[in-house]
Amino acid sequence: MKRPSLLLAGLLLSLNANAGEVQVAVAANFTAPMQRIAAEFEKDSGHKATLMSGATGKFYAQISHGAPFEVFLSADDETPARLEKDGLAVAGSRFTYATGRLVLWSPREGYVDDKGEVLKKGDFKHLAIANPRTAPYGATALQVLDKLGLQPALTPRFVQGENIAQTHSFVVSGNAELGFVALAQVYKDGRLGAGSAWIVPASLHAPIRQDAVLLARGASNPAAAALLAYLRGDKARGIIKSFGYEI
CATH class of the missing domain: 3.40.190.10 (Periplasmic binding protein-like II)
Structure with a gap:
């Protein structure tokens, strides 16, 4: 009878041989x-x-x-x-x-309220979004702002990321006080991580x-x-x- 270690070695060799x-x-x-x-x-x-x-x-x-x-x-x-x-x-x-889920997020605690009213108050200089022409999450962010009637007023404050990863980095680095990012980027172990956020209701976008x-x-x-x-x-x-x- 083969020893268990030999059987395991044989199994690993077989697995590696078929690995792609x-x-x-x-x-x-x-x-x-x-x-x-x-x-x-x-x-x-x-x-x-x-x-x-x-x-x-x-x-x-x-x-x-x-x-x-x-x-x-x-x-x-x-x-x-x-x-x-x-x-x-x-x-x-x-x-x-x-x-996916879209979220308005800031690394600052208590900065973004749980209803997104911060967007209407306008107490910020820059709002990060992903390029809506190449990044679906950016296009979704525009849908939300349009639904809220805020797009014309806030467009001059946009800091546009090439993709959602760069958009998130703009907010982390402070180049924008807040931004629309993917929930997955700020959601850790089943809950929101550091900072403050408004999880955008699905009713506001496709x-x-x-x-x-x-x-x-x-x-x-x-x-x-x-x-x-x-x-x-x-x-x-x-x-x-x-x-x-x-x-």
Whole structure:
């Protein structure tokens, strides 16, 4: 009979022999949860997910011009649908992996009230938002301001980030006193972290459905298919929920 250590070594060798790698384009708002999911995915499957984060609109342009991504985790549902229509994604592979939440946030305690009245008081010089042309969370922020009737008055105060990660950094650094960011960026271990925030009611904007899709370059990569299946599993879903997303 083989010793347990020899059996384990054989299992690991078999796992490594079948392990693959998948190149993943990740919307900036989903960077932190995806890093955690990728680590668990590698432990559980042996496959490695190499992540690149950025703005959804820029990823669309890069994929259209031949960027070697195999899986795309978008910040909206429209961009993956366009990629399917363009023949750059595998038809039928698209699904919503999370529904995001927008939050108005400041690192200052007590600065942002829980109803967003700070926007009407206007006691600030700069408001950070993501570029609405390339970042869905930026477009959502404009929807909210338009619904509140505040966009014309506040537009001159915008500090615009290339993506939601840069937008968050503008607020953290003090370049803007407050900003519209993804809840996941300020939500830790099932609750809001430091600072003050207004979680924007979903009634003020269209749902932020974030879709995943298998790109044409990943159609024959077992690691890509495995990652998308893993995203639907209980462990990944638990991680996603822990960052404040809805499933």
